[in-house]
Amino acid sequence: MLSSPLKRQTLSAQIVTLLRHAVLTGELEPGSQVIENALALRLGTSRGPLREAMRQLIDEGLLISVPYIGTRVVDISLEDVNDIYAMRTCLEQFAFEQIWDRRSGDFEQELLRRNDILKKAIDQGDHVAAIEAELDLHGLVYEHANNRILKNSWTGLRGHLQMYWAAHRRAHGTSVPKRESHDDYIRFALGDSLGAMQDNLRDHMRLGLETTKAFVESRSALKEQDHNQKPTRRE
Template identity: 55%
Template sequence: MLDRIPRHTLRAQVAERLRAAILSGDIPPGAPLVEVGLSERFDVSRGPLREALRQLIEEGLVITVPYTGTHVASLSVEDVREIYSLRTALETFAFEQMWDRRDARFRSELVRRNEALIATIDAADDRASIDNELAFHGLVYEASGHRLLQRSWHGLRGRLQLYWAAHHRAHGRRGPKRDSHDSYIAAALGDDLGAMRAEIVDHMRRGAETTERFLRTRPDLSGKSKRGDKK
């Protein structure tokens, strides 16, 4: 007789399947998440499903609105601008905090995480590339030793996953460009903090502008184009 799957393991499996469906666009932004339908789709009871939904709510991928229900978080042009401005500020501050404490371990780990990212890009594994890009950018927050900054970064991760998924679809590829972090790494390993600040601004801006253009032309759930959005 087979042992029953532990409840926490089942919840994690359901959460991962839901997360993958959301980030792939299979369940699009703004789509309602109805427990009965999801329970049938994933062939799971509603208990683990509710726990999985709560986890994705904490991650920022799913939103519950009173009297409206639970749905996939949307990503608007304004959201992209807020992510861009906040990430720019947070990442600049993180490098300022640990600039003089960059050691050989930090340098080798930054290169290693970029190599892991490139491997998933080459494998056309979009889901893994998003995870590895989070890990790549997360290193400076880990190294900063600033706990409140680390909590701020953690709270942004769910929206970043949505942002990167939209960004990749905007480019029509499975992950970022292979060389998208080359100049970032060169600045991070260099001796000029000013150059690092400038690179962060430029790095974030390039992605934000492409994703904005994509969101402006993407139909919403009613099928209407967003071309009429104003900057």
């Protein structure tokens, strides 16, 4: 089951990527319970590897587990959004600080390439791709900063953002608020002054925070209604 040819990875590793994808895309809805037996059955494996995979996602902050009660897909809170954006601003400023003096042509070229991908996705109205593209665009500076720990932190933050935005997309049908400031980011990142970059980045983030916040509020309001219709078994 799963991929029997090319079985270079261990089973739990495969499940990790599979599960993570399901959570990040919203296939497993935020707040919903993940039942080991059912999921293991659906994947065609036993609970052991699945539990390991789930444990990893728990540590990544994508699932939440309470002993003997159950584990659920993590759900957004306003506090979290604030925390994430504050951290993100801090880390991204730091990352730019690290690479600023040794920005290469490679960096510039790759930045432009990713921006093109983002613009294309937006123009085509492909919101899933747009989310990924935007995160990839911002991710470049972390990759170039050459700091393993920083990169890990970004991966964690990135996951949460991706997940929340995916939830947004589902809740609101299709539309992710179209931000007009994408090219701005490029301009900052390729400019001359580090200080200006950081200031602009801060504003850029503030805007993103506002957008995301608005989403969270509307979504949690929407969930109030839901709750009466389909009460879950536990909690």
